[in-house]
Amino acid sequence: MLAARLIPAFAAAFALVYAIAEQFNIALVTYHPRLGQWGWLTEAPRNGPGMYWYGWVGTAFFGALAIALLSLPLTRNRAPQWIGWGVPLATMAAFVYLLRAFFFR
């Protein structure tokens, strides 16, 4: 069944690609809130802070979709289902570690 092969890989890849996009600031779009302007990809801030979170989510969505489709030949019968929750869990734990500086100042 296609869903059982595609969806766990998508969930796992989404978490991983999101973490990479956040760490290396690879955003599909940038929003400049003070100007109310959108820009493609990662842009330098213009007249105030730049917002990249929307772009990271976009990067994660399209990246995960591509990875899930490319992984189809590797999962001929059924993808390991645990990756659908195991990788997001590990990524959440990794974010706690990566953002620890906020809590230990």
Add this chain to the structure above:
Amino acid sequence: MVTFLLILHGLCAVALLGAVTHQTFAVWWPARKAGGMPSSFRAVHAARFTNGIILLFLVTFILGGVIYPPYRLAVRTYLETARLWTVNGSFELKEQFVAIGLGMLPFYWHVWRQPLDEALRGARRATCALLFFAVWFGFLTGHVVNNVRGIF
């Protein structure tokens, strides 16, 4: 308008919180029959919450995205100026957790599809617990940030 959307975001979050808590308790600590309030709380048909939780998560997520720019300009600037690093960091964690939760929604839908696949029982419990954690963390953090000037 931002205040209206913020309240709407909060109300959707409360509904989501209730639904995901019911489902998580029902799946982790099922009650055989509804007696008093604690067992009635757990004696729900967990699978029936799935579509509602997905819809509420999406609506709450989108509303959060709409009201995010005013937060970035006014509230986060205040948090940095006031050196409220724990609150600031909690919000940073919240945005990462809910984004990962968003990516898990298709898998969540997949593991709860009817008829329930017994082989996916563990995945259902784990996915539920992760969403439960992300939603509760997001709600509590949002509540503190919303009231930060009154609290700190």
